[in-house]
Amino acid sequence: MVRSLAQWTKTLSFPSRISPNKNSKENVNTVSPTVTPTISSNSLSPPCLKNNEINNIMNESHLTSELSQIYPDPDSEKSIMSSVVYCIHHKEGCKWSDELRKLKAHLNTCKHDAKPCTSNCGAQIPRVLMEDHLKYTCPLRRARCEFCTKDFTGESLENHIGNCGYEPIYCENKCGLKIQRRLLGQHKGGDCFKRLVACRYCKKDFVADTMAAHHTKCGRVPVACPNRCETTGLVREDMELHMKDQCTTSLLCCAFKDAGCRFKGPRYSIEKHLEENSPHHLTLMCSLVTKQQHQIASLKSALSRLSLNYSGTLIWKVSDFSAKMAEAKTKEGMELVSPPFYTSQYGYKLQASLFPNGNGAGEDSHISVYIKILPGEYDALLRWPFAHSVSFTLFDQSTSPEKACNIMESFIPDPTWKNFQRPSKEPDSLGFGFPRFVSHEMLKKRHFMKDDTMFVRVKVDPSKIVAV
Known part of the structure; x- marks a missing residue:
């Protein structure tokens, strides 16, 4: 490739190792006034000829003048042409540097200098x-497809790649196989074990390799009756109902199995069995009822023992007091009784009673409270007569506890009184207590009643000291 002077002198860079003042004395006397070499103001930058100066020179000579006309002074010409310069492609990686006169010859062989494509694709x-261009990117290069082995030009090969029917590609169903593009449709439609297939029984879609497992659970799969009855067309999801209500050969237990009947036979024989064995079934049921009654009584006894209070203190909640008071005024001697409680786990069994409209001296004016001793499980081990002090407390339900004023009464049992002796199976119906515990008027003065409910505490003190 041949270049003109203007082409190869368009950009010139001088190494800094060339002193800008070298032969400065000679240059002052010999350089033509039309060409003035310039030095960069930066002392670290290499001296270089300005592009506009070279272009002006070339324009003035109209690109046809001889070098002798541009540099009439041979010494100036020699000085400039012997200047050491870098290759104009040094920024692209060329490391060549030499005299200016050798630049043109270097550019003809410089690997970084552009030249037309030898295949005449038109690229520089x-x-x-x-x-690399001739081998990989030139549109006029000849190349062969590695899959179908056909020859193409570079441009047509690029269009062919990605469409070649013989190119193996991964199946879109992610089965892991590589299939030629031309056979991919056939593979996805019939061979791929990750394709979706409709179950022929329930018509739902499943992955092909899971179909066998689905058939073991599919509710619409036809199955045969395990009893080999004559019914046809059964499916798995209807089998349970068939065996329970429809299969004629299924062995069934008698409806009175839980009562003790051990008969077991085909469905058609059950009705006949029930008709012929009614008296026997009735006897079994009576025996079962008796057994269950004993079990219920035992459970109730155990439950009552678990719910008993063994602390010696009873907090008795009396709710709906207004309705009970109204009933007591119309019904003479109406008595409310508390749940029974024990003084300890193996102690005395007691029960409190309350008369809303009073009893004895407190009738129609006061609330009466009493305590009575009930027959207990451990009476044979206890000391008689009963000698523990007993106290009754009516709680003031004021919202300010420090302002509450409870009503309390207590007593120490008289050992000579018969109600404190060991009770018989039929205890005294009244007991011992306070007929005039609290007046009806006092109930209205303070907060003894709240939400139509009162709380009474009954406390047994084994120290025989009157509780306060």
Whole structure:
């Protein structure tokens, strides 16, 4: 490739090792006034000829003048042409540097200098990239498809790649197989074990390799009756109902199995069995009822023992007091009784009673409270007569506890009184207590009643000291 002077002198860089003042004395006397070499103001930058100066020179000579006309002074010409310069492609990686007169010859062989593609594709390619261009990117190169082995030009090969029917590609169903593009449709439609297939029984879609497992659970799969009855067309999801209500050969237990009947036979014989064995079934049921009654009584006894209070203190909640008071005024001697409680786990069994409209001296004016001793499980081990002090407390339900004023009464049992002796199976119906515990008027003065409910505490003190 031949270049004109203007082409190869368009950009010139001088190494800094050339002193800008070298031969300065000679240059002052010999350089033509039309050409003035300039030095960069930066002392670290290499001296270089300005592009506009070279272009002005070339324009003035109209690109046809001889070098002798541009540099009439041979000494100035020699000085400039002997200046050491870098290759104009040094920024692209060329490390060449030499005298200016040798630049033109270097550019003809510089690997970084562009030249037309040798295959005549029209591209200007740097010499260093020419080999790669001819092999990989030139649109006029000849190449062969590695899959179908057909020859193409470079441009047509690029269009062919990605459409070649012989190129193996991964199945879109992610089965892991590589299939030629031309056979992919056939593979996805019939061979791929990850394709979706409709179950022929329930018509739902499943992955092909899971179909066998689905058939073991599918509710619409036809199955045969395990009793080998004559019914046909059964499916798995209807089998349970068939065996329970429809299969004529299924062995069934008698409806009185839980009562003790051990008969077991085909469905058609059950009705006959029930008709012929009614008296026997009635006897079994009576025996079962008796057994269950004993079990219920035992459970109730155990439950009552678990719910008993063994602390010696009873907090008795009396709710709906207004209705009970109204009933007591119309019904003479109406008595409310508390749940029974024990003084300890193996102690005395007691029960409190309350008369809303009073009893004895407190009738129609006061609330009466009493305590009575009930027959207990451990009476044979206890000391008689009963001698523990007993106290009754009516709680003031004021919202301010420090302002509450409870009503309390207590007594120490008289050992000579018969109600404190060991009770018989039929205890005294009244007991011992306070007929005039609290007046009806006092109930209205303070907060003894709240939400139509009162709380009474009955406390047994084994120290025989009157509780306060």
